[in-house]
Amino acid sequence: MSAFPNSSDRKKLIPPKFFENSDQAWGPPAVKIAALVAAAAAFRIALNPVLDDRVPFITFFPAIVYGAWLLGWRGGMLATALAALVGSLFIMKTDPNVPGDEFADQFSLLMFLFSGTAVSALGQAQSAARRQGLKREDELRVKAEREALLNEIGQAIRATIDPQEIQQAAVQALGAALQADRCYFATYDYTRDTIFVGSDWSRTNLPAVAGQYRLTDYLPCLDALFASRTTCIAEDTAACGFPSAAEEILARGRLRALIAVPFYDEGRLSAALIAGMADGPRAWTPDEAALMEAAAEQTRTALATALIAQREHAIATKLQDALQPSLPDDIPGLALAEYYKPALSEAAIGGDFYDVFALNPTCAALVVADLSGKGLAAAAQVAIVRNMLRYVLYTDSTLAQSIAALNQTLAGRGLLPGFATLFAGCYDHAAREIRYVNCGQEPALLWRSATGCIEELPATGPVVGMNPGGQFAEQSTSFAPGDVFVIFTDGLTEAGPRRLRLLGVAGVTAILREIMGASLPESPQEKAAAIVARLIASVDAFAESGARDDVCLLVAVAK
Known part of the structure; x- marks a missing residue:
């Protein structure tokens, strides 16, 4: 899928130069040692009246230990x-x-030289151990800082599935962390002869490079940077021996020093993350190069994930259009409004669905169902249940017989990996009556305009798809003008700030009662829409962070 090297394979372009010894410089420390020896000599000379020439080197050992x-x-x-x-x-x-x-005297001098050598060797071991410890601490600190930055970049790019936002978050965090003059992510399309830079980060006085370019114009530069097909680290692009065409492109783009991490798809350069300095050379450290490579891989993975999510979202949107059609413009005797929201952000559809359609000139079906599972996996089962339900409602004589036939087929043939809760009602506008079967779903709520009371229409049978021999009872109730009928799935009742504090049926009932006690539009259609909007707003406010499950809601106002 992609390729970039490990640290041992990096192509590091550094102009030839002499390197200084990594040990501490001699200057000031040597002066300190000489001064301490001089002080020790003065002290020993001051002791001559007492010691004469005995133990002549006794005062010098602290200077040796310090050195x-x-x-x-x-x-x-x-x-x-x-x-x-x-x-x-x-x-x-x-x-x-x-x-x-x-x-x-000669023996005393030799013993002193031997002792001094021994102390020096011991000091060397201690100094080496100290330097090693400091080096290890520095490595751990740098690693911790790099991991913290990668976590910061990861959190920023995981917060969105928009490729532009992912690139912007990555280059902004990386450019600031490296204190670079410029950082950007470029993609290369050889088929269309195009370079695309979606987002770039730069210091304020540098022109932006975001935009689209002709790939052919930049091939000399790309060939020079990625000749080894590995990460390119250039401390000074003007002194790296690049071809003149490549140097001209880099100078025009104000990239005097850079780290460029390439990616390859099917052997061809497809993208690169680039950070650089505009006006002068820079000695990039191995930790900075490692950070660039890790951030590049993280960004690349996030972009690939975003593209997959976008494709799934497009598929889900098409499924939604097919499985969640718009409400009919005219259902005799009822004004309708609906709300649907899947639990998973990458899908436009889940396991809940509603359906409203005419059964005959006087009757219309009102359906709200909830299939176990979420996302596209559950949505794939929606088509089965929805279309089979339409078939049995069109063909069987009673509602109970229709639901029993549906359950017999789903459970007996193993067509569902889980189960479904279902509320199916048939509203006869001439008789102002609804016949319904509730298969293990939350009770529908019926607000009576005459009394202000709310009635529950509880389950009349088990869930669908589990037991082929399930028994389903059919119930009925009448509607009066102004009555409000609410059907919903458990996405509403299971909303809450935490698992031990959920809204429940009582909470939904209380919210509906409060809504119906407030001022509402006179028009039945506007009233239905207002009830849906206020009910969802109240549920979201109670849940604080929104519902965790698919939510499906259907509201009908009797005319």
């Missing part, structure tokens, strides 16, 4: 050599009249 701590073995040996020189010239006094005095 070894500061610069390792080199600092310790420097202090040892200076101390031996000073002690030999100004402290040790060989008396030729004393037999063996010269040998004693």
Whole structure:
């Protein structure tokens, strides 16, 4: 799918130069060591009246220990050599009249040199361990900072499925973190001879590079940057030996130093994440290169995921058009309004659905159903249940017989991986009566305009698709002008700020009662729409973060 190298394969373009030793510089520390040796010599000379020429080097050991701590073995040996020189010239006094005095002084000097060497070696080991510890701490700090930044970029790009927003979030966070002059994500289409830069980040006085370009015009530059098909790290593009055409393109684009991470699809360059400096060279660190590669992979993955999500959303939208058709313009005796929202953001449809259609000149079917599951997986089952339900309602004599036949087929043939709750009603506008079967769904609510009371229409049978022998009873009730009929799935009742505090049927009933007690439009159609809008707004306010399940709501106002 894509390819970019690990750190050992990076193509690093650095102009030839001499590199300084990584150990600490000699300057100021060496002066400190010399000063300490001088102080130790002065102190030892001051002790001559007491010690004479005995133990001539006793005061120099702190200087050796300090030198070894500061610069390792080199600092310790420097202090040892200076101390031996000073002690030999100004402290040790060989008396030729004393037999063996010269040998004693030479032995004392040799023992001091041996001790100084031993202390220097020990100091070197301690200094190396200290430097290693500091290096390890620095590596851990850099790694933690890199992981924190990658998490920040990841959170930003996961918050959207819009490719432009993903690119903008990535380049903005990365450019700021690297303190680069410019950062952008480019895609390359060889078929259309096009380079597209959707979003770029740059310091305020640099012109933006977002836009569309002809790929052919930039091929010399791309060929030079990605000749090894690996991450390109250029500290100075003017001194890397690029072809003159490539240098001209880079200079025109004000990229004096850069890190460019390429991606390949089927062996061809398809995209690159690029960060650069506009006006001067820059020595990029290995950690910065590693950060660029990790961020590039993260961005690329997010973009691929977004494209998949967009395709799924397009498919879901087409399914919604097919499975959730608009309400009929005219159902005799009723004004209707609906609301539908899937639980999963990547889908425009889920496992809930409503359906309203005429059965004969006087009767219309009102259906709200909830299939177990969410997203496209549940939506695929909606077509089966919806179309089979239409068939049985058209053909069977009673509503109960129709639902029993539907259940027998779904459960007996194993057509559903789970089950479905279902409210199916047949409204006869001439008789102002609705016959209904409620298959394990939340009770429908009927607000009586004459009394202001709310009646529940509870379940009259089990869920559909589980037991082929399920028994379903048919009930009926009448409508008066102004009555309001509400059918909904458990996406409303299970809404809540947390699992232990859900709205429930009682909560939905209370919200409906409050709505009906407030001022509403006179027009039945406008009234139905207002009830839907206020009911959903109240449920969302109670849930704080919105419903967690698919929500389907159908409201009918009797004319």
